[in-house]
Amino acid sequence: MAVYTDVNEAQLSRFLQDYDVGSVLSYKGIAEGSENSNFLLHAERGSFILTLYEKRVDQSDLPFFLCLMQHLARRGVICPLPVQRRDGELIGELAGRPAAIITFLEGMWMRHPTVAQCGEVGRSLAQLHLAGADFPMHRANALAVEGWRLLWNGSRDRADEVSPGLAAEVEAEFTDIETRWPNDLPRGIIHADLFPDNVFFLGDRLSGLIDFYFACDDFYAYDVATCLNAWCFETDFSFNPAKAAALLTGYEAVRPLSDREKAALPLLARGSALRFMLTRLYDWLTIPDGASVQKRDPLEYVAKLRFHRDVTSPSTYGLS
Amino acid sequence: MAVYTDVNEAQLSRFLQDYDVGSVLSYKGIAEGSENSNFLLHAERGSFILTLYEKRVDQSDLPFFLCLMQHLARRGVICPLPVQRRDGELIGELAGRPAAIITFLEGMWMRHPTVAQCGEVGRSLAQLHLAGADFPMHRANALAVEGWRLLWNGSRDRADEVSPGLAAEVEAEFTDIETRWPNDLPRGIIHADLFPDNVFFLGDRLSGLIDFYFACDDFYAYDVATCLNAWCFETDFSFNPAKAAALLTGYEAVRPLSDREKAALPLLARGSALRFMLTRLYDWLTIPDGASVQKRDPLEYVAKLRFHRDVTSPSTYGLS
Numbered sequence: 001m002a003v004y005t006d007v008n009e010a011q012l013s014r015f016l017q018d019y020d021v022g023s024v025l026s027y028k029g030i031a032e033g034s035e036n037s038n039f040l041l042h043a044e045r046g047s048f049i050l051t052l053y054e055k056r057v058d059q060s061d062l063p064f065f066l067c068l069m070q071h072l073a074r075r076g077v078i079c080p081l082p083v084q085r086r087d088g089e090l091i092g093e094l095a096g097r098p099a100a101i102i103t104f105l106e107g108m109w110m111r112h113p114t115v116a117q118c119g120e121v122g123r124s125l126a127q128l129h130l131a132g133a134d135f136p137m138h139r140a141n142a143l144a145v146e147g148w149r150l151l152w153n154g155s156r157d158r159a160d161e162v163s164p165g166l167a168a169e170v171e172a173e174f175t176d177i178e179t180r181w182p183n184d185l186p187r188g189i190i191h192a193d194l195f196p197d198n199v200f201f202l203g204d205r206l207s208g209l210i211d212f213y214f215a216c217d218d219f220y221a222y223d224v225a226t227c228l229n230a231w232c233f234e235t236d237f238s239f240n241p242a243k244a245a246a247l248l249t250g251y252e253a254v255r256p257l258s259d260r261e262k263a264a265l266p267l268l269a270r271g272s273a274l275r276f277m278l279t280r281l282y283d284w285l286t287i288p289d290g291a292s293v294q295k296r297d298p299l300e301y302v303a304k305l306r307f308h309r310d311v312t313s314p315s316t317y318g319l320s
Numbered sequence: 321m322a323v324y325t326d327v328n329e330a331q332l333s334r335f336l337q338d339y340d341v342g343s344v345l346s347y348k349g350i351a352e353g354s355e356n357s358n359f360l361l362h363a364e365r366g367s368f369i370l371t372l373y374e375k376r377v378d379q380s381d382l383p384f385f386l387c388l389m390q391h392l393a394r395r396g397v398i399c400p401l402p403v404q405r406r407d408g409e410l411i412g413e414l415a416g417r418p419a420a421i422i423t424f425l426e427g428m429w430m431r432h433p434t435v436a437q438c439g440e441v442g443r444s445l446a447q448l449h450l451a452g453a454d455f456p457m458h459r460a461n462a463l464a465v466e467g468w469r470l471l472w473n474g475s476r477d478r479a480d481e482v483s484p485g486l487a488a489e490v491e492a493e494f495t496d497i498e499t500r501w502p503n504d505l506p507r508g509i510i511h512a513d514l515f516p517d518n519v520f521f522l523g524d525r526l527s528g529l530i531d532f533y534f535a536c537d538d539f540y541a542y543d544v545a546t547c548l549n550a551w552c553f554e555t556d557f558s559f560n561p562a563k564a565a566a567l568l569t570g571y572e573a574v575r576p577l578s579d580r581e582k583a584a585l586p587l588l589a590r591g592s593a594l595r596f597m598l599t600r601l602y603d604w605l606t607i608p609d610g611a612s613v614q615k616r617d618p619l620e621y622v623a624k625l626r627f628h629r630d631v632t633s634p635s636t637y638g639l640s
Contacts, residue, residue: 003351006431008430008431008432009428009429009430009431009521010432012428023522024428025426025427025522026424026425026426026427026428026520027428028348028350028351028352028360029350029351029352030348030349030350030351030360031323031348031349031350031351032348032349040348040350040360042367042426047362104346105346106345106346106362107345107346108329108332108344108346108347109329110328110329111326111328111329112328112330200346201329202343202345
């Protein structure tokens with residue numbers, strides 16, 4: 001649920017005078033995204049998403065996110081295109097916050113993705129990686145291994161409240177993952193948060209990738225590992241090898257993985273599971289019950305972490 | 321903020337097979353309305369609001385609300401038109417809840433309405449009253465004088481926490497209002513909740529009346545009194561006579577008020593202020609801080625109540 005800042009019609013009309021989208025017809029706060037205030041805007045020249053960037057987003061990162069969407073859209077990635085103001089800028093100000101308009105993409109996110117849809121996600125992820133290769137801006141991954149430590153420091157003392165023994169298990173994971181984490185895999189722009197709610201479909205056709213607000217520079221294979229976790233487990237936390245094989249086959253049809261990337265997948269998937277477990281754990285322990293931000297179960301990612309820990313060969317994921 | 325029930329694409333597609341709106345293109349949970357789950361639905365044949373009726377709405381009332389919208393829309397009131405299923409029904413079932421689709425109305429609600437817009441509201445309210453006169457269904461006002469008592473019983477003991485002396489002041493109001501409440505003014509279908517967030521404008525043109533989920537049978541002049549409270553006070557709680565005069569002139573251009581209705585306005589406005597103060601007070605005392613339901617200040621309506629208590633003649637509202 002996400003509308004932290006209300007906007008009145010006079011503010012919005014003034015804001016839109018800098019854009020070439022025509023008059024406002026309507027705008028509705030939408031209950032998606034957890035960091036910013038988002039509105040579905042109907043204007044004379046089409047439908048758009050209006051985003052007001054709230055405090056949790058570092059404003060100095062906004063040009064990176066918006067220029068990246070523009071770059072990717074121009075190279076054929078199906079993602080929202082930021083609308084330029086008449087002066088060429090992508091970012092304006094609305095209700096005292098930085099704000100932007102991006103094109104609205106039709107499509108629905110899949111609560112229960114199919115094998116075919118996992119294949120489409122793999123293919124699109126690889127296209128995104130290739131299309132981003134010549135993007136000139138850079139952004140370090142704030143939630144890379146070092147960032148995980150900071151999150152963990154804020155949760156460790158209470159981790160056993162969520163599951164007895166969790167603190168010791170995670171400590172052991174940290175030691176192992178930090179020691180063995182690769183440093184020389186192919187890298188570039190990654191999405192870093194390509195969960196089902198950020199991918200739209202119309203039937204089995206992928207119609208949009210959204211929410212680039214975690215995008216950064218990191219290993220391509222780490223992005224693949226995050227997708228394995230996000231798309232290839234069932235609601236009972238069991239691994240679905242058919243979905244993983246489809247996702248990886250789709251990816252490799254566009255950008256083949258090197259042998260070193262394949263060999264690193266189990267470790268990267270463990271790391272990615274740890275990263276999402278840590279943000280969920282932190283939210284679980286710090287967000288009050290009944291708040292408007294949805295809390296997700298950290299134990300789902302503990303289960304995925306354990307699964308990958310036992311994987312001895314990338315063939316488990318359907319790779320040859 | 322209001323999405324209590326998530327819907328997946330398969331459920332929605334199945335639900336829409338009973339309607340003639342074409343395939344789903346997208347649906348977004350919207351952060352408006354506080355009783356039900358609402359989605360803005362883009363389908364091949366247009367934009368719609370999809371509503372899932374949650375527990376707080378009495379299901380036996382749904383035919384009244386939906387048939388009323390259909391009745392009013394057919395008589396030229398600019399309100400959403402419920403979309404009929406192929407079998408003629410207005411209500412289906414989705415995710416285990418009764419659900420309906422109504423047409424989407426473009427327009428924005430005014431956080432700071434103008435005098436001209438208050439005139440438009442008055443005119444539209446009178447049109448609604450006339451158009452509803454031959455509606456064959458009936459619904460008692462659950463939040464009429466007797467209903468206020470029930471709310472008050474749940475809050476009285478803690479009222480002074482909100483403002484010292486409030487309990488005694490409200491008790492005195494009850495005694496006075498209950499004794500003097502009229503029983504023979506012209507009555508029929510009223511909206512009963514025509515606040516600014518339920519009225520859309522495109523510029524100064526009124527483009528939609530929405531949210532008929534409090535509609536019921538009661539005095540027309542009580543609906544007018546509720547609008548005086550909702551539209552004709554400023555954010556500092558001061559009364560704006562120009563807005564009141566515009567609202568009443570607009571109303572009377574379509575449906576003139578009788579002398580008895582005019583004379584009753586100060587008392588009806590006090591009663592309406594008491595009714596909204598009581599629901600706000602109840603929410604204020606019972607909803608936990610940080611919950612997703614917005615809590616509104618009950619003292620705003622205490623101030624309005626006091627204003628009307630001192631009104632000795634309807635001329636204060638700009639009536640001759």
